[in-house]
Amino acid sequence: MNCVKHSIRGFSAARLHSTNRLNQNAQFRTIHTAGRNASAIAAPPRPGPRFSSTRSASPGLSTMATTVNASGDSYDYDLFCIGAGSGGTRAARMAASTYGAKVAIAEMPYDPIASDEKGGAGGTCVLRGCVPKKLFVYCSEYSEAFKDAEGFGWQIPGKPTLDWGTFLEKKNSELKRLNGVYMRLLEGAGVEVHEGRGTVVDAHTVAVNGKTFTAKNILIATGGKAFKPDIEGAEHAIISDHALEITEVPESVAVIGGGYIGVEFAGIFANLGSQTHLVYRQPLPLRGFDEEVRNFAAEQYALNPGMHIHASRNPKKIVKLPNGKLQLTLGCANSAEPDEVIEVDHVMMATGRKPNVGNLGLEGAGVELDGRGAIKVDEYSRTTCPSIWAVGDVTGRMELTPVALMESMALLQTLFNDNPTKPDHTNIATAVFSHPQIGTVGMSEEQAIKEFKNVDVYTSSFRPMRNTISGSEGRTFMKLIVAADSLKVVGVHMVGPDSAEIMQGMGVAVKMGVTKTQLDSVVGIHPSSAEEFVTMRSPSRTIRDGKQV
Numbered sequence: 212m213n214c215v216k217h218s219i220r221g222f223s224a225a226r227l228h229s230t231n232r233l234n235q236n237a238q239f240r241t242i243h244t245a246g247r248n249a250s251a252i253a254a255p256p257r258p259g260p261r262f263s264s265t266r267s268a269s270p271g272l273s274t275m276a277t278t279v280n281a282s283g284d285s286y287d288y289d290l291f292c293i294g295a296g297s298g299g300t301r302a303a304r305m306a307a308s309t310y311g312a313k314v315a316i317a318e319m320p321y322d323p324i325a326s327d328e329k330g331g332a333g334g335t336c337v338l339r340g341c342v343p344k345k346l347f348v349y350c351s352e353y354s355e356a357f358k359d360a361e362g363f364g365w366q367i368p369g370k371p372t373l374d375w376g377t378f379l380e381k382k383n384s385e386l387k388r389l390n391g392v393y394m395r396l397l398e399g400a401g402v403e404v405h406e407g408r409g410t411v412v413d414a415h416t417v418a419v420n421g422k423t424f425t426a427k428n429i430l431i432a433t434g435g436k437a438f439k440p441d442i443e444g445a446e447h448a449i450i451s452d453h454a455l456e457i458t459e460v461p462e463s464v465a466v467i468g469g470g471y472i473g474v475e476f477a478g479i480f481a482n483l484g485s486q487t488h489l490v491y492r493q494p495l496p497l498r499g500f501d502e503e504v505r506n507f508a509a510e511q512y513a514l515n516p517g518m519h520i521h522a523s524r525n526p527k528k529i530v531k532l533p534n535g536k537l538q539l540t541l542g543c544a545n546s547a548e549p550d551e552v553i554e555v556d557h558v559m560m561a562t563g564r565k566p567n568v569g570n571l572g573l574e575g576a577g578v579e580l581d582g583r584g585a586i587k588v589d590e591y592s593r594t595t596c597p598s599i600w601a602v603g604d605v606t607g608r609m610e611l612t613p614v615a616l617m618e619s620m621a622l623l624q625t626l627f628n629d630n631p632t633k634p635d636h637t638n639i640a641t642a643v644f645s646h647p648q649i650g651t652v653g654m655s656e657e658q659a660i661k662e663f664k665n666v667d668v669y670t671s672s673f674r675p676m677r678n679t680i681s682g683s684e685g686r687t688f689m690k691l692i693v694a695a696d697s698l699k700v701v702g703v704h705m706v707g708p709d710s711a712e713i714m715q716g717m718g719v720a721v722k723m724g725v726t727k728t729q730l731d732s733v734v735g736i737h738p739s740s741a742e743e744f745v746t747m748r749s750p751s752r753t754i755r756d757g758k759q760v
């Protein structure tokens with residue numbers, strides 16, 4: 212059943228639409244290969260609007276129902292998902308519950324540290340990403356809250372101390388609970404869960420634990436995994452999975468990487484009281500973000516007394532010392548300055564993540580990878596094998612949980628609702644949970660100038676009201692980028708407390724095409740930081756024909 216390779220770019224929407232119509236409107240019938248009725252029976256009516264397929268009467272039962280389409284192909288499932296993280300779980304449970312599809316999912320047994328044999332329903336976001344990371348952020352930020360409270364006159368007898376064991380225990384039981392919730396969501400929707408590592412055998416066959424299952428469509432949602440640079444002593448370094456399981460707050464730590472995971476963990480450790488060395492190769496952290504935001508964020512990070520920033524530095528080697536500490540050598544990324552050597556308890560590599568495609572059997576099915584090792588997909592998330600689809604981090608499009616969910620929802624429309632739908636990656640609001648937080652949606656100033664040439668930039672930097680009394684030096688920065696000819700707001704950025712919460716609302720406005728005039732007509736909420744977004748009246752910079760005037 213191997214696929215014929217074809218050019219995905221050449222696979223037009225019209226063709227996809229007609230193929231989909233043919234497949235989805237075909238008449239299905241059920242053959243129970245075991246159980247009460249061994250003869251073919253007519254399919255019962257399905258809850259979904261247009262999709263007609265079959266599922267076994269009792270989803271948890273081992274009784275295997277086979278779906279058969281008009282051309283006589285028969286499959287165990289309509290959809291088989293490999294990976295029960297954000298993307299796979301959403302696709303599987305909605306395919307089963309909304310469209311009545313017969314669905315299976317493969318996921319590996321639960322473990323907080325991911326490996327080729329271990330994972331767990333919920334995936335990276337729930338078990339070793341967004342959720343535990345945010346719990347760490349909350350836990351670490353109390354240190355500042357205690358200081359701020361003293362600024363307001365609260366008397367805190369003695370130095371507040373953290374019982375790390377209690378926090379870890381509570382965090383772990385929350386993750387276990389969420390893992391159970393994900394399993395119940397799948398099973399409750401009628402999805403058959405196969406515990407084990409799934410591999411693709413061919414265009415319509417998946418193997419789990421030596422058993423094979425056929426499916427009309429296969430979805431690969433295997434996510435990504437942390438990548439460590441190949442330097443001497445890299446085996447001594449931890450990654451984010453380990454950092455989220457660390458049994459003691461380290462006295463000192465080096466976090467390598469200026470991406471969002473690096474700056475978030477550096478903020479966590481520094482707030483927990485660790486002497487934290489944040490190391491990145493560029494002169495500024497957060498490559499790809501608005502330059503002014505990068506500058507402002509770096510300045511704010513440096514205010515934290517526990518934070519030591521090593522910009523334009525590369526890790527060269529790690530040596531484990533007899534006292535158990537790690538000696539980290541940092542080279543200079545862009546000049547001939549001498550190496551720096553620091554001694555820390557832990558080195559955490561936050562040097563990027565790679566799509567999780569190893570030993571999945573993709574070659575056998577003609578599923579191709581792109582230059583970065585991600586699964587190549589067309590605009591509908593179809594791989595180079597027509598019956599195999601991929602969503603989420605494994606496609607390397609935009610590695611965020613809500614994006615994986617959105618890609619799955621679009622795919623379900625394509626596969627089961629006779630409505631070919633492309634995932635829309637424009638104007639997605641996102642946040643960095645560093646200290647301080649960053650929220651952003653749309654274009655950076657640099658991108659907007661390239662795209663529109665005529666741009667108005669509104670900025671505001673201020674000391675938030677809380678800090679006038681708390682004594683904290685922290686400031687907030689807000690920025691609106693407006694395409695001057697249309698007055699459309701094409702970028703919104705914020706660095707400061709509550710940026711993530713505020714940016715979700717701004718994300719709605721930008722997605723709906725809000726103009727600066729419309730923002731100006733909004734009455735603010737006072738007193739708040741957010742009101743600044745509707746009260747910035749005079750541009751800080753006007754750019755015409757690509758040049759500042």
Ligand SMILES: Cc1cc2nc3c(=O)[nH]c(=O)nc-3n(C[C@H](O)[C@H](O)[C@H](O)COP(=O)(O)OP(=O)(O)OC[C@H]3O[C@@H](n4cnc5c(N)ncnc54)[C@H](O)[C@@H]3O)c2cc1C
Binds near residue numbers: 341432435
């Ligand atoms: C430290 C960290 C913090 C993050 N913070 C945020 C954040 O704040 N906000 C945000 O939006 N995103 C965040 N992310 C990113 C987010 O977690 C991912 O974008 C999201 O989980 C991607 O979902 P996915 O379905 O593609 O993959 P995953 O959630 O990674 O799920 C893949 C699943 O596939 C399983 N699997 C892999 N191979 C197989 C196989 N062969 N057989 C069976 N199962 C298999 C894995 O065990 C896993 O459960 C963070 C990531 C990390 C690492």
